[in-house]
Amino acid sequence: xxxxxxxxxxxxxxxxxxxxxxxxxxxxxxxxxxxxxxxxxxxxxxxxxxxxxxxxxxxxxxxxxxxxxxxxxxxxxxxxxxxxxxxxxxxxxxxxxxxxxxxxxxxxxxxxxxxxxxxxxxx
Numbered sequence: 001x002x003x004x005x006x007x008x009x010x011x012x013x014x015x016x017x018x019x020x021x022x023x024x025x026x027x028x029x030x031x032x033x034x035x036x037x038x039x040x041x042x043x044x045x046x047x048x049x050x051x052x053x054x055x056x057x058x059x060x061x062x063x064x065x066x067x068x069x070x071x072x073x074x075x076x077x078x079x080x081x082x083x084x085x086x087x088x089x090x091x092x093x094x095x096x097x098x099x100x101x102x103x104x105x106x107x108x109x110x111x112x113x114x115x116x117x118x119x120x121x122x123x
Contacts, residue, residue, distance in 0.1 A: 006092075009076035011109055014053035019085050026081050032057075032089060033074040033097060033105060039067040045088075048073060050102065056088045065094050072097045 009031030012023050023030060032055060034048030044060040046067060057075050059065070067073075077091035 009093075011112065013106060013109060014048065014050040014055050017053070017055060017079070017087055023079075024081070024087065025079065028079045029076070030079055030089060031074065031076045033072065033100065033102070035072050036067055036069050039069065046073070048075075056086070057094075058088055058090045059094060062091055062094045065096070068096075072100050072102075 007029040009029050010023065011031050014032055014034050016023050017030070017032070018024060032048065034050040034053075034055065036046055037049045037054065038047040039045075039059075044058060046057040046059050047054055048057060057077070058080075059067075059075075074095055074097045075089055075091040076093040077089045080088045080090050082088065
């Protein structure tokens, strides 16, 4: 019997999403955080940035979330890869995370990955 459960979003930084990355897979469930650079009400597409990396977010399924350019947001959703290798996250969850320290966030993400790699290699 196939499981239809929704997978949890793998914690990734925007810098982790590029064509040769292990996270760059059609339908991959990801959790991303970034600063809102642009938002189109007509298309419900947001662009979030983190450093020099950016990602388009399709927000059409999100309700009760207001978007402010310059604010920080976290999204969980599935990665859709277009024929031209452009990635768009189809968001199913979104929240404002203004006040987040992105440097500390990146450090904790690195420590989490190191812990997971150490733990998985010993089991």
